[in-house]
Amino acid sequence: MFLAIGIALLLVSLVIIAAIIFTTARSVKESGELVISKKSLLYLVPTFVLVFFLHVAGSVYNGDSLDFFGCFALVGSAFEVITKFSVDTSVVLPICRAYPIFYVDFVLAYLTSGTTVILSVASLFSPRIRNYFSCRKLLRRGCDIVIGDCPDSERYLRTNKGSMMFASDITRERYAELIKNGFTVIKCTSEQLNKNLGNGEYNFILFGGTGISYTSALEGFIAVKNARHSVTLSLEANLGEVKVIKDALIAAANGKVNAYINCFSKHELIARKFVTEHPITKYIPEHFYNANRTLKTGKSINVVFVGFGKMNYQLFRMCATQFHFASVKDGILCAEQVNYHVFDSDDSALHNEFFSRLTYETDEEFKDCDFPAPERICRLSVNRSDINSVEARRYFKELVSGDSFSYFIVSLNDDLGDASYAQTLVRLFRGEENYRIFVRSRENSEKLFGSDKIIYFGGVESMYTHDNIVNDDLSELARRLNVLYNCIDNAPEWLKAVRKLPAAEREAAFERDLTDRSNREFVREQWEARPLIEQASNLYHALNLPFKLNLLGFGMVKKESDSDSGAPEEEFKKVYVNSGRETGYSDIDFYFGTESSNVLAFIEHSRWNALYILYDYRQMKKKDMRPVIKKDAEGAESVSVPHKNTELKQHACLTTYYGIKELIEYKFSLLYPGTPLEGVSRDDPKLTELYSLYRYDYMDLDRIYEEISALGYKLVKRG
Numbered sequence: 001m002f003l004a005i006g007i008a009l010l011l012v013s014l015v016i017i018a019a020i021i022f023t024t025a026r027s028v029k030e031s032g033e034l035v036i037s038k039k040s041l042l043y044l045v046p047t048f049v050l051v052f053f054l055h056v057a058g059s060v061y062n063g064d065s066l067d068f069f070g071c072f073a074l075v076g077s078a079f080e081v082i083t084k085f086s087v088d089t090s091v092v093l094p095i096c097r098a099y100p101i102f103y104v105d106f107v108l109a110y111l112t113s114g115t116t117v118i119l120s121v122a123s124l125f126s127p128r129i130r131n132y133f134s135c136r137k138l139l140r141r142g143c144d145i146v147i148g149d150c151p152d153s154e155r156y157l158r159t160n161k162g163s164m165m166f167a168s169d170i171t172r173e174r175y176a177e178l179i180k181n182g183f184t185v186i187k188c189t190s191e192q193l194n195k196n197l198g199n200g201e202y203n204f205i206l207f208g209g210t211g212i213s214y215t216s217a218l219e220g221f222i223a224v225k226n227a228r229h230s231v232t233l234s235l236e237a238n239l240g241e242v243k244v245i246k247d248a249l250i251a252a253a254n255g256k257v258n259a260y261i262n263c264f265s266k267h268e269l270i271a272r273k274f275v276t277e278h279p280i281t282k283y284i285p286e287h288f289y290n291a292n293r294t295l296k297t298g299k300s301i302n303v304v305f306v307g308f309g310k311m312n313y314q315l316f317r318m319c320a321t322q323f324h325f326a327s328v329k330d331g332i333l334c335a336e337q338v339n340y341h342v343f344d345s346d347d348s349a350l351h352n353e354f355f356s357r358l359t360y361e362t363d364e365e366f367k368d369c370d371f372p373a374p375e376r377i378c379r380l381s382v383n384r385s386d387i388n389s390v391e392a393r394r395y396f397k398e399l400v401s402g403d404s405f406s407y408f409i410v411s412l413n414d415d416l417g418d419a420s421y422a423q424t425l426v427r428l429f430r431g432e433e434n435y436r437i438f439v440r441s442r443e444n445s446e447k448l449f450g451s452d453k454i455i456y457f458g459g460v461e462s463m464y465t466h467d468n469i470v471n472d473d474l475s476e477l478a479r480r481l482n483v484l485y486n487c488i489d490n491a492p493e494w495l496k497a498v499r500k501l502p503a504a505e506r507e508a509a510f511e512r513d514l515t516d517r518s519n520r521e522f523v524r525e526q527w528e529a530r531p532l533i534e535q536a537s538n539l540y541h542a543l544n545l546p547f548k549l550n551l552l553g554f555g556m557v558k559k560e561s562d563s564d565s566g567a568p569e570e571e572f573k574k575v576y577v578n579s580g581r582e583t584g585y586s587d588i589d590f591y592f593g594t595e596s597s598n599v600l601a602f603i604e605h606s607r608w609n610a611l612y613i614l615y616d617y618r619q620m621k622k623k624d625m626r627p628v629i630k631k632d633a634e635g636a637e638s639v640s641v642p643h644k645n646t647e648l649k650q651h652a653c654l655t656t657y658y659g660i661k662e663l664i665e666y667k668f669s670l671l672y673p674g675t676p677l678e679g680v681s682r683d684d685p686k687l688t689e690l691y692s693l694y695r696y697d698y699m700d701l702d703r704i705y706e707e708i709s710a711l712g713y714k715l716v717k718r719g
Contacts, residue, residue, distance in 0.1 A: 007101065012046075127179040134184040135196075138164050142200020142230075144466055147217060148210025149174065152236075155464045156205065157183050163466075166193055166204075190220040194227055201230045201517070203470045208236040214245055218261070225257050230517060232260045232524075234469055259521075259528035262475075267310050269468050270458045271318040274438075276474065276543060278455065280323050280338075281550035282718070283436045284405045292577070292596045293551050294336075295327045301338045302399045302406040306387055306421065308344040311411045311440055311458065316340065317354055320378050321614060322544055324606040326599050333594060333602045333657065335375040341399065342382045343392060350382050354614075362613065370622040371652065371666075372659035374609040387412075387421070393428055400432045411440035411458075422454045429453075478539040479527040480510070481707060486538075488526060494519060507712045531646050533615050540611050545704065548600055552576055554715045556708055566714025569705050576600070581702055586683050591694040592658070601697045605657045612654055620650040627670050641667045653693065664690045 144163040146153040149170050157163050164184040167175070178185045186193065204224075206217045214235060221233040237245055245263055280301065288299045295301070303319055305312045325336040344350055358380055366373035385392050399406045408425060410418050422439045429435055441456035467473065483495060484506070491499075494513045501509055513519050527535065549556050552575045554567060578597035580590035591598070620643055627639050643652035643663065652663050667690055668677055680687055708715065 127176070131179040131184055135164060135186045138162065138184060139186075139196045140198040140200065142198070142202055144203045144205060144470060147204055147206045148212045149178070150207055150209035150211075152207035152209050152464070154183070155460070156207070156469070159464045160466050190223065194224050194229075197224065197227075197229050197231075199230075202232075203466070204231060204233045205469060206233070206235050208238075214241075221261070222257055225260065230521075232262065232470065234262045234264055236265065237263045238265055259525040262470075264469055264472075265314070266463055267314040268318075269463055269472060270311065271314045272472070272474050272543060273468075274315060274457050275318050275322050276546045278438060278457065279547035279550050280319075280405075280407050281547050282555070283407070285434060286553070288405060289551075290328065292328075292594055293575075293599050294333070294594070295325050297327065298403050300404045301325060301336075302341060302404055303338055304341045304343070304396065304399060304406055304408045306343050306408060306410040307412040307418075308342050308346075308349045309411060312342075312409060313349075313352065313354070315409055315411075316342070317614070318543075320358075321540060321610045322547055322607065324603040324610070326602045326606075328594055331594070332592070333599065335602075335606055335656075337376060337379045339379045340381065341395075342380070343385055343387050345384065345386055347384050350384055355380065355382065357614070365618055366654075369619050369655070371619060371655040371662050373619070374613070374654055374656060374659075375606065377610045377613065396425065397428055400429050400435045402434065404434060406435045408435065408437045409440075410437060415441055415443050419454075422451075426451060426453055474542055475539060478535070478542040479523050481542060482530070482538055483523050483526050484510070485703065485707070492519075492522065495522075507709065511712070533612070533617070533646065533649075536615060537608070537611060540607070541700070544604075544607060545708065548604075548701075548704070549715065550718060551600070552596065553718050555718050556713050557716055559712050559714050564714060567717050571717070572705050572715060576701070576704075578698065578702065580698065585691070585695050585698065586688060588682055588688060588691045588694075591691065591698075592661075597698060597701060600701050601694070602657050604697050604701070605660075609654060612651060615649070617649045617651050617654060619654040620644065620652040622666060624650065625652065625667070625670065639671060641670045643667065660693050664693060 144156075144160060146156050146163060146165045147167075149165065149167045153165055157165060164186060165178065166186055166188075167178075168187065168189055170178075170185075170187065175185060175187050186196075188196075202224075204217075204221060206212060206214075214237075217233070217235065221231065224231050235245060241263075280303070284301070288296060290296055301323075303323070305316060308316075319338075320340065323338050325338065326333045327336040328334070342350065358377055362376060383392075383395070385395075396406075396408075408422075410422055410425075412418050412421065418439045418441070422437045425437050435453065437454045439454060439456050440458045442458065442460045463469075484499065488495065494516075498506055498509050498513060514523070527538075530538070546556050552572070554572065554575075557566075559566070576597060577595045579593075579595060580587065580597070583590075585591075591601075624645070625641050625643055627641055630638050630640065632638070644650060653660060655663065665677055668675075668680075668687065671690075672686060677687075705715065
């Protein structure tokens with residue numbers, strides 16, 4: 001009988017052990033780490049019952065009485081095993097010696113009880129224990145550290161595993177709530193955090209909703225940076241705040257600290273991603289273009305904003321800067337402005353500084369120019385209207401035809417309302433092809449409705465990632481283009497070696513060199529050394545690559561492997577026609593042709609004009625341009641005529657594409673007074689050098705294929 005009881009109790013022990021192992025393994029699989037739950041307390045009951053019946057079996061074997069007092073004593077013995085890990089050997093040893101299986105029973109039961117007690121106690125403190133060890137691990141190896149507590153901070157932590165929150169002033173209750181929800185939080189002073197940082201790389205992120213001032217965040221960051229830690233700081237700021245932060249707060253930082261401070265806006269990040277993933281040229285039908293990629297006569301492009309809140313306002317700025325076209329009239333290129341139509345029922349949403357700049361300021365600031373005034377950035381129609389009105393629907397319907405392509409962007413009050421209105425537009429345009437509808441999707445509502453004409457963008461959760469906020473691809477692309485192709489004084493040997501490599505080999509070598517932290521820091525510092533307007537120009541140049549490539553009939557995607565080469569350069573050159581490159585741009589008449597390379601250079605100048613106008617630049621007057629004599633290290637003199645003043649925000653190139661020719665001629669008259677331009681040969685070095693004002697844009701365009709290959713991208717032919 002006792003042997004059978006021993007076997008039965010052994011099976012019970014194995015079942016309890018299996019249950020503990022199963023639930024622990026499942027928690028690891030589901031959460032990716034060992035999570036000790038308060039459910040562990042439930043194992044105390046069967047474990048206690050098992051130990052109690054083992055003692056009952058031993059007592060019966062010993063011939064003890066099982067009356068109330070005897071059973072009560074056995075309960076005490078079982079409790080002592082679980083609470084004190086104490087064993088009554090007088091009860092246990094006799095039956096174990098007679099039936100060795102009870103040795104196994106008691107050993108397993110005692111191990112199970114000990115494990116259960118440890119798990120149960122740990123479950124009461126497991127969030128804090130997990131948080132403690134997570135903090136130590138992350139601070140030792142490097143991580144993203146969100147400063148302060150707000151909903152955006154939580155979103156970032158939820159989206160990015162291996163990140164943590166630094167919160168010095170949250171309450172104990174809030175601290176307990178955060179770690180209970182699985183977040184890693186360190187609650188200490190800035191000085192204590194600084195001491196706890198190891199040798200890893202750290203990225204501090206401050207969202208606007210925390211209420212923490214930029215000044216205090218910068219002071220704390222500078223202290224960390226001065227302690228020689230590898231850290232960066234990303235500050236959320238709107239468009240107006242960025243300039244103040246960069247010009248006042250960051251500029252006052254000591255040394256090269258400012259190279260490691262970045263400002264971001266969620267709406268701008270969404271807008272950047274939008275214009276690179278969905279450039280309008282990706283969707284315009286091929287029959288809208290001439291062979292040289294100009295728009296055919298009678299074709300028009302419309303961008304319609306349905307709703308004009310923060311998101312569409314930022315998208316409007318981005319699209320107006322990035323989307324530019326050209327047409328041919330009487331054998332010369334002309335700017336073909338995009339038509340922007342803005343609809344909102346809120347009158348206040350339709351009055352802003354950007355609209356003012358596009359209308360009043362553009363006319364007033366450029367009405368008294370020495371060189372031709374730049375073309376208008378776009379055509380704008382602002383409508384205070386109910387989008388569900390008959391008039392609005394008639395308006396929309398008239399925008400979609402065989403000779404116009406319309407690009408609707410819907411961002412109203414909520415995802416369901418936006419998706420529903422997109423369906424309304426699809427019904428309105430039944431039978432038409434020349435349109436696309438882009439719908440703001442905050443919570444991924446694209447799962448609700450599907451259509452080849454409806455494209456969703458801007459999911460909130462997808463924006464709260466390391467790659468978007470700390471190291472967004474486009475900013476990184478701009479920084480890399482800067483060091484690979486711009487003039488760098490005293491460039492390090494590793495960079496010189498990379499630049500000498502063929503384009504196909506450059507990307508792998510560059511990536512290899514950037515595994516060195518000091519090289520990555522060099523790239524950041526070279527980028528920050530450039531004036532703010534040049535940073536913006538480089539960034540928007542990178543943003544515009546997909547637009548230009550799609551205009552030529554190609555897409556730009558990341559390579560999947562080194563052997564994934566995409567469309568060959570020969571196929572690209574069939575569309576990108578540039579006869580000037582073949583002669584080294586010695587024939588200056590080339591710049592005024594209508595080849596596809598001329599078209600891209602023309603619209604690049606339109607894009608550049610738009611960017612500089614939006615950054616408050618104005619055309620430099622002739623009276624402000626004077627010859628300047630410089631001496632090099634060997635005493636040789638050279639004369640130049642500067643045509644820009646970054647401090648005063650003046651640039652003489654803020655003119656039309658053909659107006660640059662007038663600027664060149666004026667600079668020639670200052671550099672070589674008394675020399676009639678009419679008598680100078682078209683290939684005279686003095687003249688061809690001045691025409692570098694045109695050549696620079698062509699040189700940028702010439703290396704598009706090389707640039708994207710060197711940075712790990714490939715061209716694919718658009719169907």
